[in-house]
Amino acid sequence: MPNDPFKFSRRSVLAGGVAGAALLAAPGIVRAQAQTLKIAVLLPQSGYLAQAGQSCHRGALVAPQVLADLGYKVELVHIDMESNPDVARTQTERAINEGAHCIVGAFDSAGTLAIAQVCEQRQVPLIVNIGAAPQLTEQGYKFLVRNFPTGGMLVKNGLHQIQALIDATKIAPKTAVFLHANDNFGLAQRKGMDALFPKSGLPFKLLESIPYDPKAQDLSVEVTKIRGLNPDLLLVVTRAADAIKLVRDTVRQKFQPMGIISPGAPGLYDEEFYKALGPLADYHIDALPWANPKSKVTQALEAAYTKAQPKFRFAVECFNVGFTFDALMIAGDAFKRAGTTNGPELMKALKATNLVDHAMIGGPIKFDEKGQNNDIPSASVQNRNQTPTVVLPAEVATMTPVLPMPPWQGRK
Amino acid sequence: MTAITLNIIVQGILTGLVYGLMALGLSVIFGVMRVVNFAHGEFTVVAMYAAFLLFDMLGVSPLVSLLPIAAAFFFLGYVLQRTLVEPFVSRAEHEQFILLVGLATVVVNGLLLIFGPDARPINLPYSFDSYTVGSLFIDKVRVFAALGAFAICIALFLFFRYTRTGTAIRACADNLTGAGVVGLNVKQLYAVTFGLGFACIGAAGTLMATIADASPGLAPAYTLLAFVIVIIGGLGSMAGALVGGVLIGISEALAGFYIQPSMKSMFSFALLILVLVLRPQGLMGRRL
Numbered sequence: 001m002p003n004d005p006f007k008f009s010r011r012s013v014l015a016g017g018v019a020g021a022a023l024l025a026a027p028g029i030v031r032a033q034a035q036t037l038k039i040a041v042l043l044p045q046s047g048y049l050a051q052a053g054q055s056c057h058r059g060a061l062v063a064p065q066v067l068a069d070l071g072y073k074v075e076l077v078h079i080d081m082e083s084n085p086d087v088a089r090t091q092t093e094r095a096i097n098e099g100a101h102c103i104v105g106a107f108d109s110a111g112t113l114a115i116a117q118v119c120e121q122r123q124v125p126l127i128v129n130i131g132a133a134p135q136l137t138e139q140g141y142k143f144l145v146r147n148f149p150t151g152g153m154l155v156k157n158g159l160h161q162i163q164a165l166i167d168a169t170k171i172a173p174k175t176a177v178f179l180h181a182n183d184n185f186g187l188a189q190r191k192g193m194d195a196l197f198p199k200s201g202l203p204f205k206l207l208e209s210i211p212y213d214p215k216a217q218d219l220s221v222e223v224t225k226i227r228g229l230n231p232d233l234l235l236v237v238t239r240a241a242d243a244i245k246l247v248r249d250t251v252r253q254k255f256q257p258m259g260i261i262s263p264g265a266p267g268l269y270d271e272e273f274y275k276a277l278g279p280l281a282d283y284h285i286d287a288l289p290w291a292n293p294k295s296k297v298t299q300a301l302e303a304a305y306t307k308a309q310p311k312f313r314f315a316v317e318c319f320n321v322g323f324t325f326d327a328l329m330i331a332g333d334a335f336k337r338a339g340t341t342n343g344p345e346l347m348k349a350l351k352a353t354n355l356v357d358h359a360m361i362g363g364p365i366k367f368d369e370k371g372q373n374n375d376i377p378s379a380s381v382q383n384r385n386q387t388p389t390v391v392l393p394a395e396v397a398t399m400t401p402v403l404p405m406p407p408w409q410g411r412k
Numbered sequence: 413m414t415a416i417t418l419n420i421i422v423q424g425i426l427t428g429l430v431y432g433l434m435a436l437g438l439s440v441i442f443g444v445m446r447v448v449n450f451a452h453g454e455f456t457v458v459a460m461y462a463a464f465l466l467f468d469m470l471g472v473s474p475l476v477s478l479l480p481i482a483a484a485f486f487f488l489g490y491v492l493q494r495t496l497v498e499p500f501v502s503r504a505e506h507e508q509f510i511l512l513v514g515l516a517t518v519v520v521n522g523l524l525l526i527f528g529p530d531a532r533p534i535n536l537p538y539s540f541d542s543y544t545v546g547s548l549f550i551d552k553v554r555v556f557a558a559l560g561a562f563a564i565c566i567a568l569f570l571f572f573r574y575t576r577t578g579t580a581i582r583a584c585a586d587n588l589t590g591a592g593v594v595g596l597n598v599k600q601l602y603a604v605t606f607g608l609g610f611a612c613i614g615a616a617g618t619l620m621a622t623i624a625d626a627s628p629g630l631a632p633a634y635t636l637l638a639f640v641i642v643i644i645g646g647l648g649s650m651a652g653a654l655v656g657g658v659l660i661g662i663s664e665a666l667a668g669f670y671i672q673p674s675m676k677s678m679f680s681f682a683l684l685i686l687v688l689v690l691r692p693q694g695l696m697g698r699r700l
Contacts, residue, residue, distance in 0.1 A: 046521075048629045050529030182674035211674040215633055217624045220423050220551070221668035221676070228416050241531045244625065251540045253549045276533040276625065280540070408540075 036073045037335040039328060040095035042105035042115060047083025048215060049108050051240050051272060052320055056107050056129060058312060059321030062304045063328045069300065072332030081106055085114035092118040101341035102127065104327045107320070109133030109184040119143045123343040125334075125350055129327035130320065133188045137372040143343065145350050145371040147326055149264070149289065149378075151188030152196065157378035158263025159200040161287035162235075164392050165261070165380055166203065169403040173204040173232035173258055179222060179246070180237035182211035189237040189265060207231055214239055223249040234260045240270035247277055247284070251408045258404035262286045269381060269388040271316050282383045283405035290379045290390060291318035292361040301325050301359050315387055322359040329358060330365060361396070415547040420665045422550055426558035428661020430619050432654035433561035434634065435641035436568065437612030443648030444585040444605040445501060447508055451516035452613065453634030458519060459485060459617020460626035464532045474534060474618045475556060482564075482615040489610025493603040501602065516635070523628040531625035539622075557619040564615050565654055568608070572650070581605050585648070640680050644687045646697020655696060659683070 041060045044053035060076060067074055079095060081088035088111035092103060096118070102125040106112045112131040119126040120141050128136060128146035132154055137146050149157065166173070178193055180186040190209055197206055207229050212222050219242065226234065234257045238246060247260070261284070262268050268284040291298050291314075302314045305321060314321065330353055335341065338349035355365040363375040380392035382401055391401040438452045449455075462481050466472040496515070500508045533539075541552045572578035584591045584601050592598055624630065641660055645652025660680050667679035687694060 046524055046529065046628075050524070050629065051531075054529060211672060213674045213677060215629075216673070216676065217427070217630075217633075219673075220427075221420060221665050222673045224416055224420055224423075225669055225673065241625065241627065244531065244533065248540065252542045252551045254542065254544075272530045276531070276535065278535070 036075045037331060037341060038075045038077065038099055038101045039331055040077045040079055040092070040100035040103050040105075041324075041328070042079045042081045042088055042091060042095070042103060042111070043324075044083040044106065044108055044111065045078075045080035049083040049239070051270065052130075052266070053080075053083070053107050055270075055312075055317050055320035056324040058309050058317065059301075059305070059324035060104075060328065062301070062308045062321075063325050066297075066300050066304045066325070067329060067332050070297070070329070070332075072329060072336060074328060074332045074335070076328070081108075081111050081115075083108065083111070085110045088112075089114040089118055093122075096122050096124050100124065101335075101343075102331050102346060104129055104324070104331060107131065109136065109188065112136060113184075116141050116144050123347075125331070125343060125347045127327045127331050127350070129324045133184050134191075137370040141371065143347050145330070145353070145367045145373075147330055147365055147373045147376070148323060149376045150192075150372065151185070151264075152192040153374070153376065154264030154288065154378070155189055155192030156196050157289075158265075158287035159196060159202060161378055161380045161392060162233075162261060162263060163200070163202055165259075165285065165287075165401055165403060168392060168401050171258055171403050175205050175207050175229075175231040176233040176235050177207050177226050177229050177231040178209040178235045178237075179226065180209065180211055181214040181239060181242060183214050185265070186211065186214070186237050189263075193235075193263070204233065206235075212242070214242055216242075216245070218249060219245045220249045220253075222246075223253050223255065226250075227253050227255045230255075232258045236260060236262050236267070237265040238262070238267040240267050240272050243267040243270075243273055243284075244276045247280055251280060254408075256407055260284045260405070262288070264288050264378065266319055269316060269383055271313065274316075274383075274386040278386070279411040280408060281386055282411070283402055285380055285382045285391070285401070285403075286388070287378050287380050288319065289323075289360055289362070289376050290381055291322040291359055293396070295357060295359060297329075297357045298322065298359045313387075318359075326358045326360055326365070330355060417666075417669070419548045419550075420669050421662055422548060423554065424662035424665030425658055426550070426554040426661070427623065427665070428658035429558040429561045429565075429654070430616060430623065430657070431637060431641055431661055432645075432657025433564055433612060434616035434620065435638040435645070435653040435657055436565060436650060437609040437616065438638045439642045439645070439648055439650060439653040440568075440612065441606055441609035442642070443650070444581055445602050447497060447501060448505075448512070449609065450509060450512035450635065451519060452638050453636070454516040454519040454523075454631040455485070455488075455610065455613045456617040456620065456634045456638075457523060457626060457628060457631040459614045460621040460624075460630075461523060461527060461532065462614075463618040463621040464534055464626050467534045467536075468532075473536060474622050475560060478560060478615055478618045481618045482611040485614025486607040486611040488607075489613075490603045490607035492610070493606035494599075497606060498599065498602070516631070520628050520631045523631075527626075527628070529628065531627040533625040534621050536622065551623075553622040557622050560619050561616065564612070565650075568612070569650060571608075577601070577604060581608075637680075640684050643694055644684055646694025649694065649696040652694055652696030656694070659695075 079091045092115045104127045107130045109131040126144045132151040134150045274281045334349035381388045382391045463474040466477040538552045542549045641656035645656025664676040668676040
């Protein structure tokens with residue numbers, strides 16, 4: 001009987017089925033047998049969060065070499081999520097389809113939440129480098145760990161630092177206003193502030209919390225409103241560009257508070273902030289986690305960073321760079337212990353993390369059952385000579401805090 | 413009226429005048445050519461960067477670089493119209509839309525590649541100064557920017573009213589067929605109009621650079637803002653663009669103060685919806 005090429009025999013169907021199944025299973029097998037952990041690093045390299053996203057990206061760029069020296073094998077794929085949660089979601093799908101074993105990102109809580117949903121569906125671990133929205137670790141995600149404080153933790157630690165600053169400088173503020181960006185991060189901080197300030201025992205009254213649009217052209221209306229309230233302290237949660245607008249309008253309207261303090265948010269110490277404001281950038285304080293200058297990991301990271309990115313100061317970038325690096329090291333460490341890139345097994349190893357040496361201050365990195373590292377303390381970092389300088393806690397401080405800050409006029 | 417409210421209204425008027433000049437470019441182009449420039453905000457930001465570069469490299473104040481940048485933008489607009497936009501003038505609106513949105517994407521990503529995402533401030537010697545009038549604090553830069561914007565608007569009104577070219581452009585806008593019949597060079601006049609629209613963008617961007625820091629991220633917001641202003645003022649109406657700008661400036665400032673700062677933009681859009689419902693042709697636009 002002549003062979004009919006269009007007819008299928010039982011044998012050929014079976015063979016085809018096996019081949020098809022093997023083809024479908026191949027990514028999983030390849031994923032499990034990989035010798036290097038392939039990490040997709042999703043960051044907002046463009047869009048309104050680009051400044052911070054690119055700062056994190058620079059940290060990710062120097063990380064593989066430093067990690068290799070520490071015995072971790074990672075391969076990074078750098079992806080721009082364009083400050084857009086929808087892009088973050090689709091790019092995560094794409095990265096996983098193209099073989100990413102785990103995801104690190106994404107600086108922005110809204111984008112990170114979008115990524116978390118995809119990682120959960122695809123059973124691929126997500127390590128949050130920066131993202132403070134509490135719901136990231138409160139929605140029961142099984143494939144997520146976060147080595148960054150929640151908004152509440154940042155505010156709580158920040159309020160402790162404010163008390164420490166008051167004690168150290170002997171100032172006696174009676175009132176304060178809280179100004180915050182009206183985005184996921186700012187709202188998380190606001191929630192933390194609303195819950196924690198009344199219990200903080202701080203010796204001043206919070207007159208009002210004012211949300212502002214982070215895409216606003218200027219903050220003149222906000223500052224006029226603050227000027228009307230005339231608080232002693234201005235507590236702020238801003239992004240870098242907004243912090244410039246805030247200080248600029250505060251100076252223009254001749255409003256002179258005792259201090260401008262960020263209780264747990266970056267924004268007052270970026271290079272952009274120093275360039276735009278010059279001497280007017282000095283004496284503002286950020287109370288937030290910081291790189292540990294005494295850690296050998298930090299020293300190695302700083303050396304590599306300074307060599308690779310000579311245009312950028314590690315002292316200014318260490319918040320974004322340090323947290324991004326630590327997230328990558330957590331991934332590399334879990335891979336080393338798990339010996340596989342299989343998602344669930346990698347996740348099991350991530351949950352068992354106990355990383356003593358890392359870049360940011362704090363005890364060993366460990367995660368609770370929700371995937372949150374709860375031991376990430378804050379420091380008070382004051383701008384001095386246009387450099388972020390640790391002024392508290394005293395044991396790691398390199399200068400003493402100055403409050404009230406000197407008047408705007410006559411600064412050089 | 414409290415001093416603070418008055419302060420906010422004054423600041424709103426000053427900002428609104430610059431907004432108005434920016435929107436004027438969009439209105440002029442649409443009013444004559446019926447082409448909507450979806451790359452409007454992107455080119456405004458290009459002008460901001462031009463002002464920044466001239467200040468940063470040569471120390472030229474934006475109030476001085478205003479005219480050369482506006483002239484360069486006139487030339488840019490003229491060339492763009494003759495080379496890129498002209499073939500699309502008579503084509504379907506969605507084709508014009510795709511062309512200009514494509515151009516906008518190229519421009520904003522080009523800026524990002526060249527300058528990066530950081531905001532570029534122009535720190536003038538008086539950037540942090542303000543005039544004190546009683547209990548009012550009025551930013552110096554805002555006063556200068558608003559005066560500059562107002563002067564340019566007046567000059568443009570006079571150009572369209574009293575020059576032969578301006579009259580010819582208005583003739584094209586009023587009756588294109590008639591303009592062709594009497595022998596006007598419509599293509600040439602369209603290119604001049606596009607150039608004038610771009611000169612407005614150049615001037616507005618330069619003045620805007622004294623108030624806001626140049627950053628690629630601003631571009632889509634400026635495009636949207638210009639649209640809101642011209643729709644409120646009346647598409648194609650020059651006076652409407654200015655009135656719309658001032659209205660948006662004041663309403664945003666008052667809403668920010670009395671309702672909530674984060675709701676400023678929402679208030680602009682509420683005003684837009686109100687105008688679209690009650691007077692679809694805009695406050696100073698002609699009923700179609």
